[in-house]
Structures are given as structure tokens and as C-alpha cells.
Amino acid sequence: MSTQPDTWRKPPFIANPVLRYGLYIVTAVYVVFTLATLPIDWDRVSDGMTRAQRIFSGAFPPNFDRAGLLFDGFMESLKIAILATVGGIALSVPLAFMAASNIAVKPVYILGRAIIIIARSFHPVIVAIIFVKAVGFGPFAGALTLVVYSVGFVAKLLAERIEEIDFGQVEAMRAAGAAFIPTLVYAIIPQIMPRLVGLGIYQLDSNLRASAVVGIVGAGGIGATLANAFGRYDYDFALAITIVIVGVILISEAVSGVVRKRIA
Amino acid sequence: MNTSVHSQLDQWSRFTPKQRLIRYGGFALTALIVAWALSSIDVIWAWVWDAPSQMGDLFGRMMPPDPQNLPSILEAIWQTVNIATLATLIAVVVSLPVAYIAAQNTTPNKFFLWVGRFILVSSRSVNTIIWALLFVAIFGPGIVAGIVAIMFRSIGFLGKLLGEAIEEIDRKPVEALEACGASRFKIVLYAIVPQVMPTFFAVAILRWDINLRESTVLGLVGAGGIGMILQGAIDTFNWPEVSMVLLTILALVILGEVVSSYLRKKIL
């Protein structure tokens, strides 16, 4: 009775059928191929299961006997994180101005962006290994690593904030005949200050996390304590350290969240 | 800012005395903490003053990069990409039910809510490297331990952000489908899934980008990828090869960022 169609298909996300099915096939082949060629040695895995059991039975109950060592390691991590945050921010501010397209001239801008990209691209652990080789084991290498890590994050977001500023204030300053530096101080710094403080607190939190990791490759802090415990098969002490790290991370995340909310 | 009789004042200050006190207090406290950290940190200061020349020396030895081992470096890079991609794919699938039970408006009951939150927190708080240490002990050195480590870390990240997206959905379509008499499953399918889809893709792409970076260090604890070659080169003081590896990693990460921003634009 009705002339209305009785079939309907959802319009596909990719209109071109060749491209669509091509993409499906490529994805499927990739997943199947990489999964199939995974070198899973099941003997090794079953062997590993007993090993895992040994690790876990060795780890329970966690051993807090060497709480002093744990505390020292943690305090060192905290110091590394604080110094790296301060140092990182001190470097980030000029770098952010260099990398803001509305402030810096082209060559300076490119240089600033390049430094930020390089700082961001390398995982802190890789940076830490290089620094450990260059300046020796210990917290100094850790602090340098986290300065680089902080710069990559803080300078990038700060540069983006500077690019968003209200340029009217800068023009007003220029119209009043102000020099370059006073313009920065009066027209731009106040606008980016809240963001800078927020980023600093966030970065302190993530530096604390990262310092637990870079220690594993010899850059000091609680991570070094953990790596030592793991290396000496003190799994119960390693578990105690891990529990403390997780606890501290949760607390510091909560604190930094609250502080940032209060400031914003 | 207020409009009271300010015209006769010849002094102006940006902050009220109390604000100023808080600000100065904040500065002083920060300075004090930094001074404490500096004075008590266990650092041999002679090394610190020596650091720039040491860095320069190391940098000098890295130049020029040595492309001799490039084929095996590229192979390891491909392995790194595979670790990141497979781990992200698996983690995405696993994180869906976790997000579902960890979101307040979809969780079946309080018990599942806390199970979900426990999974998310424990996954997120333990760093990839620490997961990798554990899984290398279980699976033996190699790419499998790396994939599982990255996956474990990603579940928490993906699950948390997806769970938040589920909690922020618009309730109205859900109400409409309830009024139609649709079952729970179909409400999820039609009213919730389409709403969290953009976040889902954005978060998965973001995590893939992060995982690419994380995968480069897995090799340092024996969990496969480019880090293995880097570790080998560092151990043998083959600095020109180290710089070659670093350049390749840089290229990989930048490429990853380009690809992920392209995908983001394409999908959203």
C-alpha cells in the first residue's frame, strides 16, 4: 500500500568503499600479524609463573623494618622534585616567551619550539641515563632530568597561554612608550601568573612521581632505593617501598588538586 | 575595583594588606623550602660545577651520529611501535567494562564501583617501568612483558577518563529511552555510547601517543623495543650510536604526534 522504502543503512563513517574496506583489511592484517608473531615462550611463561609466585610470596608481608632508609629515599625524592620544579619553572618562563609566536621573532620562536619539542620527546628515564653517565650517579642527575622534564611541559603550556593573552594590554603599554621588558612585566606576566602557579603545583606533583622512576636507572631518590631492593631480591622491602610510593602519589595528587582548585 | 571615594588617595597598592601578607608568606615559604632542599640534598658540589664541561664532553663524543646500525635500530623502532599500538588496543578493550563499573551513573552497585575504582587507582599509581620490572620477571625479557606492562598502566588512564566522560553525559536521551521501554543494554548502546564516543577516540589516541614515548624506555629493563639497543650502546660506550638512537626516537615521537593530531582532527 505504501510506496515508502523499507530498507535503510546507516551512512558509513568513511564514504569511499575501497578506502573503508582497505582500512579494515589493513588493520585486521596488522593486528593478526603482530599478535601471531609475538614471541611468547609458554615454557618461559610457566617458568615465570613460579618465579612470580616466589616474588609475591617473598613480598608478603611487606617489610617496613628499614623505614629509616625508606624515609631517607623519599625525602631525597622530595628534594629532587622541589629543586627540579623551581629550576624548571625558572627556565620555562624565558623559554615560553621565546616559543610564543605573538611575542618572539621567527628565528627565536623556532629555536624555542625546538628546545621544547626535544625536551618533551625523550622519556625522563632516557634523559636520566644520559645525565647519570655525564654527571655520575645520584640526586643531581635526577634533578637535571626533571628540570628537562618540567621544561617540556611547563614551557609548552605557558607558551600556549601567552599566545592567548589579551593583546590590547600590550598595545596600551606600547602606546604609552614602554620598553620591551616593562611591557612583559606589566602587560603579560600578570595575565599568565595564575596559569604559571597552577602549572608549578601540577609539575611538583608529577616531578614527585617521575623521581620515583628515574631513580631506577641511578638518578637518586626513592626509585634508587626501590631498584636496590629489587636487585637484592628484598621483595618484601620492595613492596613496602611501592606501597609508600603509591600512597604518597595519591596524597600529593589530592593535595595538588585541592590547591589548584583554590587558586583557580 | 570598588567605586568608593578613591579620588583623594595618592597611594595605590594592588593588593589588600592581607593579600600581600599571604603573597609574601608564600614567597618566603617557597624560598625557605628551596634553601632546605639545597642545603640538605646529598650532592657532591664539585661535580655540579664540573657538569657543564662533562656534558659538553659527552656531547662531543656523540658527534657525529653513527648510522652503521640503522637497520637494526629501525627494526627495534618498529617493535616499539607495535608494543605501543597493541598495548593500546588491548587496554582500550579492557578499560571499557572497568570504566562502566567505575562511573557512578552506570555502575551496577556500590561493590562494583569500588572494585572499578581500585583497579583504576592501582593501575595508575604504579609506573610503567615498575610494571615492566614485574612482567619481565614473569614473562622473561622481551616484547611481551613490554606490551603487558604498557597495557596495565594504560587501563587506569583510559578507564578514569572514560568513566568521567560517562558521568558527564546528558541524562535526557537516557530518560527518553527509558520512557520508550528500552532495556538497560540498549539504553547504554543508544544513549550512552554515542555520547562518550568522541572522548573515547580522543583518549585512545592520546594514550597511544603517550605509550609511544613510554615504549622507548621499556628496553632499559629488558622489556623489548628500542630501549634495548640504547642500553646496549650506552653499556659499550658507543656514543655515536647512542646519538643515532636518540635521533631516531625523536623522529618517532614527532611522527607519532603528527599522526595522532591528524587522527584527532579526522575523527572529531
Add this chain to the structure above:
Amino acid sequence: MLKITNLTKRYGSGDPVLKGLDLTVEGDQITSVIGSSGAGKSTLLRCINRLVEPTSGSINLNGTEFTTLKRSELRAARRRIGMVFQGFNLIDRLTVMENVQSGRLGYIPPWPALTRRYPKDDIRRAYELMERVGIAHYADKRADELSGGERQRVGVVRALMQRPEILLADEPTASLDPKTSEQIMSLLRDLASELKLPVIINIHNVTEAKEYSDRIVGMRYGRIIFDDKPAQLTKTEMDEIYAGVPAQDRAAVGAAA
């Protein structure tokens, strides 16, 4: 026939929002419920399909007692009641066809729902209804690409896809401009007589209510104080419906704002 007897709804321990309300709706008439914000119009409508759980009383639709249904029975029973919302309540990122078919979700199995392979009958009916309200050419468009009036048409078609025995409309025109809002009202009136469907509309705009409905119910603070033909709604009745204790009025306005 929908028969509501002695319906009471109380949120928490406060004053009841609905106070022992009786209402019977039958045939294909359009019944408009008017009253100031906070009079309980929206609660009344949502109690009928138990989107809001009634505290006590009885709701009976063509022989089915709604208030005592269990979860799964309620789901089946809700399929017999279509609902149209003020905010349209569409799924923005899905196509118009998917939105329309979501009215049938209670009937189709999960797999076809997931793969969007809807039954032929449903698709034909969807096209017929969309043609009828003038949105058939939008079938493949995403719902958020449509204008307000078009979106509400999608909402109406979705409700009609259920082949409901009654249609509830909660402020269906409050988010629309005056012209579109009249179009939607006359559409509802025409559909009611074409499909022999009783319609209950909550509405703020009294002029529209008088023009498009067969019967007007005036509510004030949880009670029905007027129930008659539109012509009987005089200035005195209006004053009584919209008058109120000033303090309570203010509270209601504050809550709405």
C-alpha cells in the same frame, strides 16, 4: 482509556507535589494541562509512565494497572506510552533514522539494534511518519544538524514509532519560537485525530492551549482546579489557576530560574 485515581507524589518528607489527583482521558482528544511552574504538571506526566515513582494512587491504561508493575513488566508497559519532551531528548550524534528507530528499541533484539539492521516494517513506518511530518529527507542527517522545530518532529515520530496507546507531551513547544511552536501544536492535533490517539500536553502558553486542545485541565499546587472545554476557561478561572501564595510563587519562580 487512561484513568488516574487519587494520585499522590511526595519528594522526601516535604509537602506533596501531587495531592490525591483524579483524571480520566479517553478517545482521541487533546488534553492540555496548564498551571504555573511548580504546580506539578511535569510530575503528573512523569508519574504516568513512572519516570517519577508515584507515592500512592492508581494509574490504569486500558486495563493495565501501572503502579504495581515490576521492573520488566514496566518496561513492556512503557512501550505503550509515547512521550515527547521539552528538550527533545534526542541522541545528538546519531542519525535521524536511528533516533526514530530508538522508539522501537523495546521491541527489537539486541543484535539488530547494535548493527542498525531494523525490521523492514519499522523502516517503512518510519519513512511514512517522517514523510507525514516533513522530515523524511533528513533520515541520514545527524540529529544535531537539525533546527529546533525539526528536532521536535523527530521526537514526535520517535514516540509514534512505539505505536502508543497514548501520547504524553511535556512542554513540547517551550524551547521553540512562536511560529514553529504553532506548527508542532497543530501537528499534534492532526496526528491525534488521524491515529485516534489521546494526547496529554503540558503547556505554558494558554493561548495555544485554548486554540489546539479539546479539553483544558488547570492545576494549582498539586490539585486539579479546572477541567472543562477551552471555551469555559474565562478570566476568573485563569486568575485562580495562576494566582497563588506570593511566597510559594516566588519559590517556584526561583526554582525555575
